Amino acid sequence: MHSMIQITGIVALTTTFALTMACGSEETKETGDTATTTTTTTATTEPTLLIDLVQSGCDKDGWFYYGETSAWTSDATVNVWEVRDDGNGWNEEHSVPSVDFDPDDPTYDILERTLADGSSVADFTRDVNTVFACGVHDQADAVGMTYTMRVYDTDMNYADCAAWGSETAAVLSMPAGSDAVPSINEVTDAAEITADNCVVF
Numbered sequence: 001m002h003s004m005i006q007i008t009g010i011v012a013l014t015t016t017f018a019l020t021m022a023c024g025s026e027e028t029k030e031t032g033d034t035a036t037t038t039t040t041t042t043a044t045t046e047p048t049l050l051i052d053l054v055q056s057g058c059d060k061d062g063w064f065y066y067g068e069t070s071a072w073t074s075d076a077t078v079n080v081w082e083v084r085d086d087g088n089g090w091n092e093e094h095s096v097p098s099v100d101f102d103p104d105d106p107t108y109d110i111l112e113r114t115l116a117d118g119s120s121v122a123d124f125t126r127d128v129n130t131v132f133a134c135g136v137h138d139q140a141d142a143v144g145m146t147y148t149m150r151v152y153d154t155d156m157n158y159a160d161c162a163a164w165g166s167e168t169a170a171v172l173s174m175p176a177g178s179d180a181v182p183s184i185n186e187v188t189d190a191a192e193i194t195a196d197n198c199v200v201f
Contacts, residue, residue, distance in 0.1 A: 001172065047071040047107045049159040053199055054149050056080070057166075058117065058134035065096050067111040067149050067162070073098055075152040076111045079187055080130075082137065083167035085143035089182040094127050111151070124185075144180070146171045148193050158189070161198035168200050 049071040076096040082089035100110035119129035146165030170178040172195040
């Protein structure tokens with residue numbers, strides 16, 4: 001009988017160790033001399049992927065888009081529109097890759113894309129350059145400049161959207177919004193860009 005209790009105790013301890021390794025935390029209580037073990041486990045949850053900060057503008061390297069998130073991402077997309085009442089605006093889309101994250105800490109990701117500015121329309125190339133010009137379109141009083149950034153979790157699912165700039169209301173009501181919102185270049189998965197999905201910064 002004693003050896004049976006000892007084997008049971010070893011099996012219980014082995015199970016407890018395995019559960020602790022898998023789930024992260026545990027509480028153990030032993031009662032009597034039978035080494036009965038009760039284990040309560042708490043599962044570890046992944047942080048929620050939200051956009052914490054967005055920026056756009058120009059620096060010494062050219063035109064940039066920058067974002068910080070509360071969890072790892074697999075992808076991010078920025079869209080920009082020059083919304084003009086005369087219908088002569090322009091829009092672009094670029095991917096925004098992760099440039100800094102900690103493989104041991106899933107609670108942040110840093111995203112950035114830098115582009116050569118002032119390209120001609122004929123030479124515009126996604127992820128390489130922009131038609132928008134530093135010193136013109138990046139100024140606080142630049143007409144109609146409006147941006148969105150969308151992020152996707154590590155399973156490539158849409159997670160969050162941020163919008164900023166002077167015409168967010170028009171952009172977030174696409175395609176039923178203002179005719180002044182240009183659609184010269186494709187907006188991938190445009191249905192994700194809505195007032196319900198995007199937080200206005």
